[in-house]
Amino acid sequence: MEPGRLIFNTSGSGNGQMLFLDCGAGGVGAGAATMFHRGGRPVLGGMEDGRGVKRPFFTSPDDLLEEEYYDEQLPEKKRRLTPEQVHLLEKSFEEENKLEPERKTELARKLGLQPRQVAVWFQNRRARWKTKTLERDFDRLKASFDALRADHDALLQDNHRLRSQVVTLTEKMQEKEGPDGSFGAAVDASESDQLLMAEVKVAASNAAEGQAAAEAAFEGQQQLHVKAEERLSPGSGGSAVLDARDALLGCGGVVDSSVESYCFPGGGGACADEYHDCVMGPIAGGIQSEEDEGAGSDEGCSYYADDAAAVFFAAGHGHNNHHHHADDVDDQDDGQISWWMWN
DNA sequence: CTCAAGCCACCGGTTACATCA
């Protein structure tokens, strides 16, 4: 070992990480100590988050050569965590995806890793979990959209049939009209004629309302779907989770109309105005297990409807968008998105 | 009590490296 550099194996098993601690002239306690992972990138600085030594992220080889921490002999390459280490980390993550200092220290000790490595692993793991959750959210939403589109098409067909019926019945009525054209008010209109008249009115009403309902529902879901897709597409900036939430919230009015349509087709908007009058609640059946289960808790936005054809959301009170820390109380309350379903 | 500064942990985004098809 060359002077000023400590090399130690962070794993007790012998195939773990080799860390290079460049003590520099001042030694370990000088405050400028820099840890190197295999690969030559600074891994650990003086601070817990490895930011004790600030330098541009992109450093040319020449720059590196000028810095004392770089050695002409390339450090060893980056190593992955061993399966045993990952297994224990996964187990710990399942128990609690946040890492208290005590647990971090204990895990690091057990695994033969630096606490910083454990913290980084948890951060990356949370990010991966969030991505998967978002992908599942998208898949569910897409399925919901597709199902609703199918419903929409069916409604349009039904509407078309009803309109044809209206035309047919109207023609029949006209054939029965008296010389004064006052069929409806005819004193001598037979019972069958009156039934026919009522049938025509109902059919016409259903056709009109059915079309409006179908169009509103379809447009609402379409906007929802498109916005969510935009947010999920690569290259979109900002928080995917929050953006998705914003996309949903941004469609609130439209979604309301779809809800109204699906709650009481042609029967008024009581449901849209008062969600709580309907049969709904968090969809327990949609929560699955970790990799597939998401626990439904991260930022409280992982509730799904089993019946994808009839999904809408109810945003929490207010829309606090100032930030999105998972430990932020606002995110667990005001920012909550809940999925509900109609039975 | 209020405020500013410092510390810390977290997040989203990014990079470099390892691995695999």
Add this chain to the structure above:
DNA sequence: ACTGATGTAACCGGTGGCTTG
């Protein structure tokens, strides 16, 4: 052997919470 895709360890910059003076 080479290459592109994918996974992941580690990093950066920004942000908010907490503590302290």
